[in-house]
Amino acid sequence: MSTLTADVTPAPNFALRPVDPAAAVAATRAHISVGETLSQTLIMAWRALKKMRRNLEQFMDVTVQPLLFTAMFAYLFGGAVSGDVHSYLPLLIPGIVAQTVLTTCMATGVQLREDMEKGVFDRFKALPMARIAPLAGPMIADLVRYVIAAGLTFVTGLIIGYRPGGGVFGVLGAVLLAVLTGWSLAWIFTWVGTIAKSAKSVQGMSMLILFPLTFLSNAFVPVSTLPGWLAAFVKVNPVSHLVSATRDLANQGVVSAEAGWTLLACLGVILVFAPLSVRSYRKQL
Amino acid sequence: MTTTAAVEATGLVKEFGRFRAVDGIDLEVRQGEVFGVLGPNGAGKTTALRMLATLLPIDAGRARVFGVDVAREAHRVRQLIGITGQFASVDEDLTATENLWMFGRLQGLRSGDARASARRLLEQFGLEEAADRPISQFSGGMRRRLDLAASLITRPPLIFLDEPTTGLDPRTRGQMWDTIRGLVAEGCTVLLTTQYLDEADQLADRIAVIDRGRKVAEGTPEELKASVGDSTLQLRLAPGADVEVARQVVRRVAGTEPVLTPESGRMNVPLETADRAADVLIAFRQAGVSIISVSVAQPTLDEVFLAITGHGAESEHEATDDNAATTKTKLDTTTKTKLEV
Numbered sequence: 279m280s281t282l283t284a285d286v287t288p289a290p291n292f293a294l295r296p297v298d299p300a301a302a303v304a305a306t307r308a309h310i311s312v313g314e315t316l317s318q319t320l321i322m323a324w325r326a327l328k329k330m331r332r333n334l335e336q337f338m339d340v341t342v343q344p345l346l347f348t349a350m351f352a353y354l355f356g357g358a359v360s361g362d363v364h365s366y367l368p369l370l371i372p373g374i375v376a377q378t379v380l381t382t383c384m385a386t387g388v389q390l391r392e393d394m395e396k397g398v399f400d401r402f403k404a405l406p407m408a409r410i411a412p413l414a415g416p417m418i419a420d421l422v423r424y425v426i427a428a429g430l431t432f433v434t435g436l437i438i439g440y441r442p443g444g445g446v447f448g449v450l451g452a453v454l455l456a457v458l459t460g461w462s463l464a465w466i467f468t469w470v471g472t473i474a475k476s477a478k479s480v481q482g483m484s485m486l487i488l489f490p491l492t493f494l495s496n497a498f499v500p501v502s503t504l505p506g507w508l509a510a511f512v513k514v515n516p517v518s519h520l521v522s523a524t525r526d527l528a529n530q531g532v533v534s535a536e537a538g539w540t541l542l543a544c545l546g547v548i549l550v551f552a553p554l555s556v557r558s559y560r561k562q563l
Numbered sequence: 564m565t566t567t568a569a570v571e572a573t574g575l576v577k578e579f580g581r582f583r584a585v586d587g588i589d590l591e592v593r594q595g596e597v598f599g600v601l602g603p604n605g606a607g608k609t610t611a612l613r614m615l616a617t618l619l620p621i622d623a624g625r626a627r628v629f630g631v632d633v634a635r636e637a638h639r640v641r642q643l644i645g646i647t648g649q650f651a652s653v654d655e656d657l658t659a660t661e662n663l664w665m666f667g668r669l670q671g672l673r674s675g676d677a678r679a680s681a682r683r684l685l686e687q688f689g690l691e692e693a694a695d696r697p698i699s700q701f702s703g704g705m706r707r708r709l710d711l712a713a714s715l716i717t718r719p720p721l722i723f724l725d726e727p728t729t730g731l732d733p734r735t736r737g738q739m740w741d742t743i744r745g746l747v748a749e750g751c752t753v754l755l756t757t758q759y760l761d762e763a764d765q766l767a768d769r770i771a772v773i774d775r776g777r778k779v780a781e782g783t784p785e786e787l788k789a790s791v792g793d794s795t796l797q798l799r800l801a802p803g804a805d806v807e808v809a810r811q812v813v814r815r816v817a818g819t820e821p822v823l824t825p826e827s828g829r830m831n832v833p834l835e836t837a838d839r840a841a842d843v844l845i846a847f848r849q850a851g852v853s854i855i856s857v858s859v860a861q862p863t864l865d866e867v868f869l870a871i872t873g874h875g876a877e878s879e880h881e882a883t884d885d886n887a888a889t890t891k892t893k894l895d896t897t898t899k900t901k902l903e904v
């Protein structure tokens with residue numbers, strides 16, 4: 279239909295050939311293809327990127343937080359945990375990377391909820407499009423945010439004296455792993471976004487998930503200092519695996535088994551929460 | 564051979580908790596017509612429309628769009644419809660062109676085609692100058708036009724319009740009406756909901772009146788208006804005038820039940836012909852009922868509505884309910900005979 283109009287000067291009003299319902303019915307397809315799903319997801323990612331560029335204050339969390347938290351934690355806990363600030367940095371920086379990336383995930387859920395309350399989602403629902411696209415699209419765009427969050431944390435660390443032993447590739451690997459993990463864990467928050475009643479409650483629920491996950495891990499303190507029962511939880515916490523894997527990469531330049539555990543946990547999260555999210559998004563119709 | 568109906572719904576039900584928002588509605592919209600669903604706020608119009616547009620699950624009953632089952636083949640139905648709601652469903656953060664391009668792409672158009680159709684629609688809707696402005700700077704009318712444009716990208720054969728002119732100024736409203744007529748000229752079928760009676764009168768080929776989740780009448784605007792007589796005598800009784808006496812006079816002289824409108828002292832008398840007005844007025848004089856103002860007019864859908872639903876005539880509940888029942892049977896027979904012809 280539009281191939282007809284593409285090369286001709288756009289004809290105003292009713293010069294188009296009449297709408298033919300029978301032909302339209304015959305042209306309908308019963309299912310959506312994988313190719314369509316992918317292209318629709320990318321279009322939704324395009325939309326999210328446009329929105330990001332027009333609402334730069336959305337980058338506050340991924341820019342201010344790494345700067346603030348890195349400096350604050352380093353000078354506050356450095357002496358107490360590791361004797362001095364400088365020797366605390368190799369322990370702290372990967373921890374902060376994990377923390378900022380997780381906080382960024384939370385924003386994914388909150389923004390999705392806010393977005394879903396807008397009229398435009400009504401149109402997405404009425405369009406013959408893949409139900410996963412409006413969820414996965416913004417998450418792809420959010421990769422930009424994870425890169426900024428993880429990258430800035432390392433930069434802040436370097437400024438206050440962190441010298442990663444893993445070199446450039448170690449650090450890049452650590453950033454990549456953090457970004458991947460952030461993206462995977464974001465599915466949890468996307469799911470929260472689809473079940474919660476308001477953006478505020480997404481925030482509240484996400485905090486409840488986020489705080490224990492980040493703080494009850496080895497992100498800021500050595501596990502050996504913890505009581506046994508807590509150490510047991512900390513050891514199975516996927517965030518601990520991420521932090522350990524990031525430390526191994528950034529500080530030693532090695533891809534350890536921790537990285538494998540992290541990726542496995544990520545895969546598990548995606549397999550559970552992506553279908554859950556789509557299902558509850560569908561139910562919202 | 565008959566062509567498939569654009570919409571064929573039987574016994575549609577939607578329950579929210581224990582509240583039945585839509586309580587067994589049957590609708591048949593023929594191809595190429597404008598079908599108006601008329602009703603007050605909260606009557607269930609929007610809910611019914613959202614069910615037909617796959618936006619709400621159907622609790623009971625069934626619906627088909629061009630013969631395709633709405634509940635079972637929602638994905639196919641979505642390829643046949645466009646929907647424009649009460650609230651503009653376009654992206655506030657994008658420009659008009661970006662919005663149309665995005666919706667075109669999401670429906671499988673290639674980038675170039677999506678751009679071409681965006682340009683065509685912006686021109687058709689007089690939005691070229693605003694093409695690159697973000698929607699947040701648009702006026703209500705522009706937003707509504709863009710919203711409608713977004714529903715037409717793939718030129719779907721059926722378009723749902725949920726209160727398309729609510730909140731628009733009269734001029735923009737007239738433009739929207741022209742656009743809707745244009746759609747029908749292109750071969751589209753339009754199902755619109757409205758609470759404006761003149762809108763249904765102006766646009767719709769057929770109208771279903773919905774009240775409290777049920778269809779209370781159906782017919783052409785003319786049939787609906789004829790159901791309350793060819794003309795209406797609008798009276799305003801003087802303060803202190805005996806409403807009961809006035810009513811008896813009307814019954815005796817005009818042989819119909821007067822409709823009391825919400826404003827106190829107003830009384831509308833359906834008349835078979837305008838000539839009967841004088842008889843009523845003379846009888847009023849003889850009975851000592853004094854009046855402030857008089858006019859004779861064509862019945863509006865307002866009166867039809869009032870007569871059918873009984874709203875706004877709280878003190879006349881029984882009478883208007885009876886009235887509604889007779890009106891409904893009358894309408895049903897007229898529609899049936901028409902269908903058989």
